[in-house]
Amino acid sequence: MCGRTCLTLDPDQVICACKYTKRTIKKESESEGKDKVQNGEGSELDIPEWRAEFNLGRRYQASYNIAPTDITPVIVSAAHFSDAENQKCARVVMPMMWGMIPFWHKGDYRRHGLTTNNCRLEHLMDSKLYRGPFKRGQRCVVICEGFYEWQTTGPAKKPSEREAYLVFVPQEGDAKIYDKNRSPQDVKLLRMAGLFDVWEDESGDKMYSYSIITFQSSKIMSWMHYRMPAILETEQQMNDWLDFKRASDAEALATLRPATELQWYRVSKLVNNSRNKSEECNKPIELAAKPAKPPMNKTMMAWLNVRKKREDQIKAEQSDPSDDEEQKKDGRSKRRTSSEDSPVDRVAKRPRFREFKKAALQQSCGSSDGEVKSAER
Numbered sequence: 001m002c003g004r005t006c007l008t009l010d011p012d013q014v015i016c017a018c019k020y021t022k023r024t025i026k027k028e029s030e031s032e033g034k035d036k037v038q039n040g041e042g043s044e045l046d047i048p049e050w051r052a053e054f055n056l057g058r059r060y061q062a063s064y065n066i067a068p069t070d071i072t073p074v075i076v077s078a079a080h081f082s083d084a085e086n087q088k089c090a091r092v093v094m095p096m097m098w099g100m101i102p103f104w105h106k107g108d109y110r111r112h113g114l115t116t117n118n119c120r121l122e123h124l125m126d127s128k129l130y131r132g133p134f135k136r137g138q139r140c141v142v143i144c145e146g147f148y149e150w151q152t153t154g155p156a157k158k159p160s161e162r163e164a165y166l167v168f169v170p171q172e173g174d175a176k177i178y179d180k181n182r183s184p185q186d187v188k189l190l191r192m193a194g195l196f197d198v199w200e201d202e203s204g205d206k207m208y209s210y211s212i213i214t215f216q217s218s219k220i221m222s223w224m225h226y227r228m229p230a231i232l233e234t235e236q237q238m239n240d241w242l243d244f245k246r247a248s249d250a251e252a253l254a255t256l257r258p259a260t261e262l263q264w265y266r267v268s269k270l271v272n273n274s275r276n277k278s279e280e281c282n283k284p285i286e287l288a289a290k291p292a293k294p295p296m297n298k299t300m301m302a303w304l305n306v307r308k309k310r311e312d313q314i315k316a317e318q319s320d321p322s323d324d325e326e327q328k329k330d331g332r333s334k335r336r337t338s339s340e341d342s343p344v345d346r347v348a349k350r351p352r353f354r355e356f357k358k359a360a361l362q363q364s365c366g367s368s369d370g371e372v373k374s375a376e377r
Contacts, residue, residue: 002118002192002212002229004271005066005144006166006282007073013184014073015050015093018143021235022046023089048075048091054206056109060095064281066144067274068099068117069110074196074210075141077242088245096140096208101199102129109199109207119195119211121230121256130211133195137244139252141232142192142212145177146282148271149264151224164271165224166282167264169233178283193230193241193256218258231259 009017022044052059060071078090098117105112119130146168150159168177168190175186196210217228232238237255240247268288270276280288 002147002149002214003068004148004274005072005142006064006146006148007066007144008062008064008180008279008282009145009184009187010062011050011052011060011073013187014143015047016184017187017189018048018073018075018091018093019045020048020091020238023239024086046090048093049078051081051092051094054208055095055097056201056205056207058095058097063277064279065148065271065274065277066098069097071095071097073143074194074208075143075191075238075242076139076196077137077244079243079245080138089239089243091242093143094208096196096210098142098210098212100129100133100195100197100209100211101207103132103197103199105199106202109201109209116209116211118214118227118229121213121215124195124213130195133197134249138196139241139244140194140196140210141238141242142194142210143189144192145187146190147192147229148267149221149225153223153225160269160272164267164269165264166267167221167262169231169259170261170263178287180279191232191238193232213256215256215258220259220262224264228258230256231262233259233261 007014055071058071060073063070066072072095073093074096076092076094078087078092081087081092100116100119101109102112102114102116114129116129119127124130124134146166148164149167150162150164152162166177169188171177171188172186175182175188177187193213194210195213196208199207199209201207213230214227215230217224217226221228232241232255240255241252244252265284267282268280268285270278270288271281
């Protein structure tokens with residue numbers, strides 16, 4: 001499986017890192033069969049052409065964390081664009097979108113709803129999407145400094161808890177894949193076999209997109225993941241995969257075999273989020289700086305301060321319950337004393353109806369007795 005890559009080189013640095021041995025076609029007689037390909041004199045190196053006139057205006061951007069739907073450099077044969085003899089063995093570097101767009105899709109190219117970043121080799125010839133490009137010789141090589149992989153073997157873990165690794169090919173000498181100051185000529189890129197196709201929108205504008213071929217992992221990576229990309233380690237593998245006019249489908253498929261030399265190291269979980277493009281993504285985890293916490297706004301800080309003061313106050317009260325009980329007792333005794341000493345503080349009771357009736361009756365009786373006494377006098 002391959003779901004995230006890393007390529008931090010600019011276009012001019014990419015073509016410098018993609019230099020290849022120049023080859024020529026030697027014409028043979030018809031009786032001898034195919035034309036022979038021979039290397040240039042003194043193993044002269046050639047620089048591939050960079051073509052970026054397609055892809056609906058989208059451009060490649062160097063990134064420490066490349067994800068599907070991003071635009072990345074891909075190597076193809078120059079014979080796809082020219083029939084000239086000197087172009088049969090030449091190479092072209094083209095930015096393409098990661099994730100092949102189905103040729104039958106209509107509308108927004110980003111909304112076809114299929115996961116096409118990887119193509120399983122076992123189902124390549126049975127796939128409606130991949131069989132056509134393969135038969136038409138639309139074979140490509142996806143380049144990167146390395147690809148990220150998450151360990152899925154062993155005890156089951158949540159995706160967020162899986163350990164992430166950067167997988168790459170051994171570098172020359174003491175060169176470090178994460179060293180920003182290294183020369184592009186010192187970079188040994190990882191090269192993965194892929195297929196590409198051309199999709200056109202309603203206006204006839206073209207969009208190039210690709211998928212990476214994967215198969216079951218060999219011993220070198222089976223401890224980490226059960227799938228791995230088809231990595232092309234030698235120039236001969238590169239030539240047999242790219243030269244669709246010379247190498248047959250069977251010969252091309254024969255070049256796809258498990259890699260024999262790979263290196264890796266554990267990286268930070270920053271790569272889990274494709275929006276994280278920090279240079280810490282491709283560093284060994286022991287060298288990666290811990291991400292800084294985002295600054296908190298003033299309103300949140302004020303709220304937390306008030307909350308902390310309240311929590312401290314509660315803890316202080318709970319730490320000495322005896323004093324609290326005494327304060328409560330003192331409060332109750334003070335209230336009783338003040339109510340007994342001062343009738344003003346005493347709460348007046350609401351008279352009941354029978355008491356009110358009794359008082360009225362006494363008042364009426366008293367007034368009648370007074371009238372009788374005055375009459376007697």
